[in-house]
C-alpha cells in the first residue's frame with residue numbers, strides 16, 4: 081500500500097465529512113506510521129515535543145496581549161488614532177493593519193503571532209467600520225505573514241541552521257523583499273477597498289483631531305514604542321517582548337485607562353486558551369505528519385524532476401516555488417522549511433544559486449502556506465478572531481496571494497535586489 | 511538470511527557539519543561491510559527529531575540511530591553530564607586515553623544497561639571556541655563583566671561565573687540579534703559553527719580557551735539492533751568503530767583549518783590565553799558540581815582525572 | 820450541594836486550568852526580564868515553566884473547545900448535504916475523531932509507562948519530564964468526557980445542533 085497516497089486520502093475524506101482539521105491530520109498520520117512500521121508511541125511523543133520550542137510561546141502571549149489591550153481600552157485609542165490619520169481614505173483601516181503588521185513583524189519572528197497580535201486589535205475595528213469579516217480577516221492573515229519575512233524571523237533562522245548560512249545576513253536580505261511585499265499588500269488592500277467601498281466614511285482629515293487622538297492615546301502608542309525600543313536597545317529579546325507586551329497591556333488597562341476588570345482579564349485568558357487550543361493544537365499531529373514526509377522520502381522523489389531543467393536556474397527556482405506552494409497547503413510551515421531545505425539545498429547550491437537568496441526565496445514561498453487551506457495557521461488565527469469560517473477567510477485571502485506570487489517570480493529571474501543589502505553591509509560572501 | 515535492512519540515521523546539524531561527517535562515513539562503511547544488505551539513510555538538519563527528542567525516541571524505537579552531543583544525553587543519563595564540565599578533558603591525549611580505554615567502555619555499557627540505548631562510537635572531539643565583541647582576552651581578568659550568551663545549562667553558567675564573566679542564558683534563536691544589539695557581548699560555539707554563522711562579521715575577537723570539549727557519539731536503538739542478524743550487526747559495529755576513528759582524525763584536521771580561516775579570511779584577532787589559571791578554577795567548578803551527585807558520578811570524575819596523570 | 824459542585828466544575832474546570840497555565844507562562848517570562856535587570860541573574864527553569872504553561876494552555880484549551888464546539892472544521896460539505904444524511908455524517912465524523920482521541924490516549928499511556936521506567940530530568944527545574952507530560956493524558960480524558968457531554972446534551976435536546 082502506498083503510504084503517502086493513503087495518508088492523503090484519509091486526510092481529505094475525514095476533513096470533508098467534518099472531522100476537525102488537527103484530528104484529520106492525526107488520523108492520516110496513524111495510517112502513515114502503520115504502513116512504515118514504526119511504534120505508534122511516535123504520535124504520543126510528538127503530541128508533546130511539538131510544543132517544546134521557546135519561541136512558540138510568543139503566539140499565545142501576543143494573542144493575550146491583544147485581548148488585554150482590547151478589553152483595557154488601548155485598542156480603541158489605537159483605532160481612533162489610525163481613524164483620524166487615514167479614516168478619510170478608502171481602506172484606511174485595512175492599510176493601517178498592513179503597516180502595523182510590517183512594524184510588528186520587525187519585532188516578532190512568527191507569522192501567526194503577527195496575525196494574532198495585530199488582528200486581535202484591528203479586525204474588530206475593521207468589522208465595526210463595515211468591512212466584510214472575511215476581508216478583514218484576510219488582510220490580517222496576509223499582513224501577518226510579513227512576520228516571517230521581515231527580521232527577526234523564525235523561518236529564516238530554521239533555514240540558516242539547516243543550511244549553515246549566516247543568520248544576520250539572511251535577516252538583512254529579508255528587509256527589502258519584506259518592505260516591497262508590504263507595499264504590494266497595501267496596493268491590493270486599497271484597490272479592493274475602493275471596489276467594495278470599505279471604509280472612508282469618516283469626515284475629512286483634520287490635524288486638530290489627529291493631535292487630540294494622539295494625546296488621548298499616548299499610552300496606547302507607548303506599547304509599540306516600549307516593545308520596539310526594548311528589543312532594539314537590547315533591553316530584552318523578542319520572545320521576552322511578548323511577555324512585556326502582556327504586562328504593559330495589563331498595566332495600562334488596570335491603572336491608566338482603568339477599563340480592565342477581573343472579568344475582562346479572565347475572559348482574555350479564556351479567549352487565548354481557545355485560540356491556541358484550536359490553532360496551535362494542530363502542531364501536535366502535524367509534526368508526526370512531517371516526519372512521515374521525511375521517512376517516505378517525498379522531497380527526494382520530487383527532486384528527481386529537477387534533472388529535466390538542467391542548469392536553467394530560474395526554471396528550477398520556479399519549479400521549487402510551485403512545489404513549495406503546493407506542499408505548503410498540506411504541511412505546517414516550520415516542518416516544511418526543515419524537511420525540504422535539507423533535501424533541496426544541495427541541488428540548489430550545486431547550481432550556483434546564492435544560498436542567501438534561496439533562503440529568502442524559501443521563506444517567501446513557504447510563507448504562502450500560512451495562507452492556504454487546509455493547513456494554514458494564519459488563516460486559522462484570522463478566522464478565530466473575525467469569527468468566520470476557514471472557507472470564508474480562505475476565499476478572502478486569494479487576492480492577497482498575488483503580491484507573494486509576483487515577488488516569487490521576480491526573485492526567480494533576478495535575485496540581486498535581495499542579496500545586495502547583506503553584501504553591502506558585510507561584503508560579498510567569503 | 512535476514513531481509514535487507516533500512517536504517518535511518520539522523521542528526522541536528524547542517525550538511526557538512528561534524529555530525530554529518532560521522533553519519534555519512536558510517537553510512538558508507540555500513541553499506542560496504544554488509545555488501546549492501548544494510549542501507550543507511552542519512553537525515554540531516556533535525557528532519558527526524560531534534561537532539562532533545564532523539565534519545566527518548568531511540569528508547570521508544572521511533573528513531574533508529576542518531577548523533578547526539580554529550581550535553582543532550584545528560585538529562586537521560588546523568589553520568590554524561592560529566593562531559594559538560596569545564597576542562598574535564600585537559601588535552602587531546604587525555605580524551606583518547608579516557609574514551610578509547612576501560613573508562614569509556616564501562617560508560618557505554620552503563621548507558622546501555624540504564625537506558626537501552628547503545629553507544630556505537632564516541633567519535634571525535636570538538637571544542638567550543640569563545641568569541642566576543644569587546645576586547646581580546648588574554649587572562650581571566652579580561653573577562654570581567656563580559657556578557658556571555660550561554661545555553662540554559664547549569665555547568666556552563668557556573669563556569670563562566672567562576673571565570674568572572676556574566677553569563678546570560680538565552681535561547682539560540684535570540685542570540686544573533688542579541689549580539690548585534692549588545693544584549694550579550696559574546697558566546698562560545700563549536701568552531702565550524704562560528705564559521706558557518708559568520709560570527710567573524712560581528713565579533714572581532716576569538717580566544718582559544720578549549721574550556722568545553724564536546725563529543726558527538728553515534729547511538730542506536732535496541733529496536734533497530736534487534737532487527738539485525740549477526741552478520742549485519744557485525745558489519746554495523748565495525749562500520750561505526752571505523753567511522754569513529756575517521757571522525758577523530760578529520761575533526762582534528764578541520765579544527766586547524768577552521769581556526770586559520772577565522773584568523774585570516776575572517777580577520778578575527780586570535781588569542782591563546784594561558785590555560786593553567788582557567789583549569790585551576792574549573793576544577794573547583796567540577797568539585798562543586800559533583801558534590802551532590804551520585805557515587806558513580808564522583809568515581810567517573812576521579813577515573814577521568816586519574817587518566818590525565 | 821453535589822449538583823452545584825458538578826455545575827461549577829462543568830462551567831469552569833478547563834477554563835480555570837487554562838487561565839492558570841497562561842498566567843504562569845506570562846509571569847515567568849516577565850520575571851526573567853526583571854531578574855536579569857534588577858538582580859543581574861537569569862534562570863534556566865523560566866523557559867521550561869513557560870513551555871509547560873503553554874502546553875497546558877493548548878491541551879486544556881483544546882478540551883474547552885470540544886465543549887464549546889470551537890474546533891476548526893470544514894463545514895461547507897456538511898452544509899450542502901440534505902439533513903437526513905448530514906446528521907449521520909456528523910456522527911460518523913465525531914466517532915472517528917473520538918476514536919483518534921482514545922487511540923492517542925492509549926498511546927500516551929504506553930508512553931507514560933516508558934517515562935516511568937526511564938529518566939529525563941528537565942535541566943532547569945530538576946524534575947522528571949514525566950510530570951508535565953501528564954497534561955496530555957489528562958487533557959485527552961477531559962476531551963472524551965466533553966465529547967460524551969456534547970452528545971448527552973444533544974440527545975436530551977438541550978442543544979439543537981451537533982456542530
Ligand code: NA
Nearest residue numbers: 185188227232
Ligand atoms: Na519578523
Ligand code: NA
Nearest residue numbers: 408409449455
Ligand atoms: Na497551508
